[in-house]
Amino acid sequence: MKKLRVLIVDDEPLAREGIRMRLDRExxxxxxxxxSNGREAxxxxxxxxxxxxxxxxxxxxxxxFGVIAAIGVKRMPQVIFVTAFDEHALRAFEVHAxxxxxxxVEGARFLEALERARSRMRGPELxxxxxxxxxxxxxxxxxxxxLERLTIKANGRILFLGIEEIxxxxxxxNYVEVHAGRASHLLHATMNSLEQKxxxxxxxxxxxxxxxNLKRIKELHPLFHGEYRVILKDGTExxxxxxxxxxxxxxxxxxx
Numbered sequence: 652m653k654k655l656r657v658l659i660v661d662d663e664p665l666a667r668e669g670i671r672m673r674l675d676r677e678x679x680x681x682x683x684x685x686x687s688n689g690r691e692a693x694x695x696x697x698x699x700x701x702x703x704x705x706x707x708x709x710x711x712x713x714x715x716f717g718v719i720a721a722i723g724v725k726r727m728p729q730v731i732f733v734t735a736f737d738e739h740a741l742r743a744f745e746v747h748a749x750x751x752x753x754x755x756v757e758g759a760r761f762l763e764a765l766e767r768a769r770s771r772m773r774g775p776e777l778x779x780x781x782x783x784x785x786x787x788x789x790x791x792x793x794x795x796x797x798l799e800r801l802t803i804k805a806n807g808r809i810l811f812l813g814i815e816e817i818x819x820x821x822x823x824x825n826y827v828e829v830h831a832g833r834a835s836h837l838l839h840a841t842m843n844s845l846e847q848k849x850x851x852x853x854x855x856x857x858x859x860x861x862x863x864n865l866k867r868i869k870e871l872h873p874l875f876h877g878e879y880r881v882i883l884k885d886g887t888e889x890x891x892x893x894x895x896x897x898x899x900x901x902x903x904x905x906x907x
Contacts, residue, residue: 653679655703658685660710660715662687666754670705670756673756673761677765689710693718693722703730706732707732709737715734719787724781727784730749730750730784735754750764799814810836816831818830819864820845822842822859825839826838830887832885842859852865853866855898858889858895867883871903881899
């Protein structure tokens with residue numbers, strides 16, 4: 652009989668010992684290792700490819716959800732979550748039909764979760780488990796919010812400029828110059844900080860001093876050494892930097 656290869660991940664030594672003691676009583680289980688933190692777990696999962704992981708949710712630095720995100724839901728083995736009481740986490744596990752054990756672990760509940768793991772190994776359920784993990788992560792990783800408008804103060808007035816109105820942005824000493832149609836506006840910000848707040852599906856940095864609205868790009872003309880001449884719909888011509896070659900090449904390679 653093929654044994655179920657199990658990895659135990661918990662930052663509490665006593666918790667790991669308790670799970671191991673219970674697993675040692677099961678003849679079809681092989682404990683292949685223990686990890687005391689999330690980073691160790693990521694390395695062990697990638698290296699040893701266990702069938703099942705008992706995964707502590709609350710660990711410092713990299714928690715259980717961070718481990719899953721680092722591995723990827725498609726590559727993640729079966730998981731039985733181990734957690735101290737957390738109402739939000741428990742509700743999420745139940746909604747997505749994922750197994751969890753509440754600390755201190757109770758014997759009957761432990762055997763119930765383990766038996767479900769055995770059944771899944773015998774059935775075609777791993778794809779469904781991946782979808783359940785993906786849905787779980789979305790509950791704990793709120794979608795990043797990007798800027799919807801800029802607030803620009805100039806000449807005693809305050810202008811609200813919708814992000815979709817921007818054509819391109821240029822660095823200007825301690826400011827950025829925002830070009831929108833025939834107008835341009837100075838905004839007290841850095842290129843790096845503004846880039847982080849703009850949706851990467853809508854804006855692309857093509858030079859250390861230039862960011863472009865992707866919907867405004869009309870043509871790309873390859874130049875030397877990986878540079879491009881970027882022509883916008885209003886006729887503006889910009890030249891990309893060499894270090895941004897891969898980003899523009901991706902636009903060329905992806906026809907959609």
